[in-house]
Amino acid sequence: MIAKSGSRLKLTWLTTPDGVRVPFESPFAFFDSERNERCVRYPWSDGTLRCTPALTSDYVSGLAYTDSACTTPIIQTGTAGTTQSYFAQYAPSGGLGVLYTPGTEVTTHPSMLWTLVNGACGNPTPVGTIDSDHRYFNGVSVPSTAFVELTQVTASGSDPLEPITYQSADGVLWPTDSAYSTATNTTCALGDTFTPSVGACGSLTLSRVYDTTSTTRLRRIDLTYPPSFVHYDHFMHDTVLGTDCAFTSDLGNGTAVCGPWPTHQIEITPLFSDGACANPVNVIEIIPPDVVSAYAYRQPQGQLEEFHRVGALHPGMLYWGAPGSCERYTGEEAPPNAVFYDVDPAVIGWDQFGSGTITIDP
Numbered sequence: 001m002i003a004k005s006g007s008r009l010k011l012t013w014l015t016t017p018d019g020v021r022v023p024f025e026s027p028f029a030f031f032d033s034e035r036n037e038r039c040v041r042y043p044w045s046d047g048t049l050r051c052t053p054a055l056t057s058d059y060v061s062g063l064a065y066t067d068s069a070c071t072t073p074i075i076q077t078g079t080a081g082t083t084q085s086y087f088a089q090y091a092p093s094g095g096l097g098v099l100y101t102p103g104t105e106v107t108t109h110p111s112m113l114w115t116l117v118n119g120a121c122g123n124p125t126p127v128g129t130i131d132s133d134h135r136y137f138n139g140v141s142v143p144s145t146a147f148v149e150l151t152q153v154t155a156s157g158s159d160p161l162e163p164i165t166y167q168s169a170d171g172v173l174w175p176t177d178s179a180y181s182t183a184t185n186t187t188c189a190l191g192d193t194f195t196p197s198v199g200a201c202g203s204l205t206l207s208r209v210y211d212t213t214s215t216t217r218l219r220r221i222d223l224t225y226p227p228s229f230v231h232y233d234h235f236m237h238d239t240v241l242g243t244d245c246a247f248t249s250d251l252g253n254g255t256a257v258c259g260p261w262p263t264h265q266i267e268i269t270p271l272f273s274d275g276a277c278a279n280p281v282n283v284i285e286i287i288p289p290d291v292v293s294a295y296a297y298r299q300p301q302g303q304l305e306e307f308h309r310v311g312a313l314h315p316g317m318l319y320w321g322a323p324g325s326c327e328r329y330t331g332e333e334a335p336p337n338a339v340f341y342d343v344d345p346a347v348i349g350w351d352q353f354g355s356g357t358i359t360i361d362p
Contacts, residue, residue, distance in 0.1 A: 012028060073141070092118045106137060106138060179201050207225070218238055221237055258356070262293050264292070312341065313339060
């Protein structure tokens with residue numbers, strides 16, 4: 001697999017305690033050593049991919065304008081200010097148009113704010129009584145050229161399957177999740193960080209191969225095709241738990257955990273084993289031809305996911321509702337061919353899974 005840092009953009013890696021080293025892209029593949037920030041590939045409105053500071057859910061909120069033509073940006077924050085480094089304006093045609101950073105604080109608060117949506121400036125809003133609840137900062141635009149441009153490059157060899165990589169002028173090489181078939185002159189997807197690869201590229205069938213030569217707990221999984229195509233599948237195999245896993249859980253201390261994959265989500269709707277809705281149960285629903293996996297998860301709000309072991313088929317009926325209005329869980333809520341498996345209520349501790357240390361190339 002081709003992956004190497006450039007002189008400016010540095011790659012992120014995971015290294016397990018027993019020495020396995022694999023690329024890590026959840027959520028940031030790159031570190032911009034010149035701007036001292038992590039970044040991700042992101043399309044801009046000019047059609048260019050650039051390594052852009054990581055997007056967040058509130059990337060756009062707080063950005064407004066103080067004039068009806070939307071030419072003077074201002075950033076509105078709470079009374080404590082903001083720890084957010086960037087605010088974005090997207091282009092009507094798609095992609096990132098402009099990034100702004102908070103500049104100097106505006107001591108004379110505006111009386112009216114406008115917003116720019118799909119290229120149209122509008123929605124005039126009086127500041128009014130909310131003025132005392134906010135602080136305002138001038139929006140300073142960051143030129144797109146401040147960020148490293150990435151291009152997709154297809155290898156020029158003649159093998160049946162050739163890799164496609166992201167490259168930059170400073171020397172970065174990073175595998176895409178696509179490959180190029182020289183036989184059919186087509187590009188095909190190979191899966192991504194959260195989706196196991198399909199194992200095929202057009203008429204070519206790839207092999208999904210565990211590293212059987214290693215004695216480590218976690219073994220990388222590659223997609224291969226002769227004579228020399230190798231693509232890291234973003235997944236590992238945990239030889240202790242006997243399951244594939246994915247490094248998707250960053251514990252926030254420089255460590256990531258390889259959580260079981262595939263898994264099932266535990267039913268969010270409260271279900272019960274009795275007609276009085278007094279005895280709650282944890283179950284997963286499987287609809288054939290889906291196959292049951294050994295693990296299930298739930299995602300408490302604002303927390304990392306919790307993993308549980310899947311048990312046997314649930315014996316008997318399921319009910320939902322509440323005492324006094326309890327009814328059987330059937331019909332539209334559960335397809336006729338659905339089957340349910342009990343889930344062990346005990347949460348599996350993070351220390352039970354394989355882990356890796358997150359590092360950035362120097």
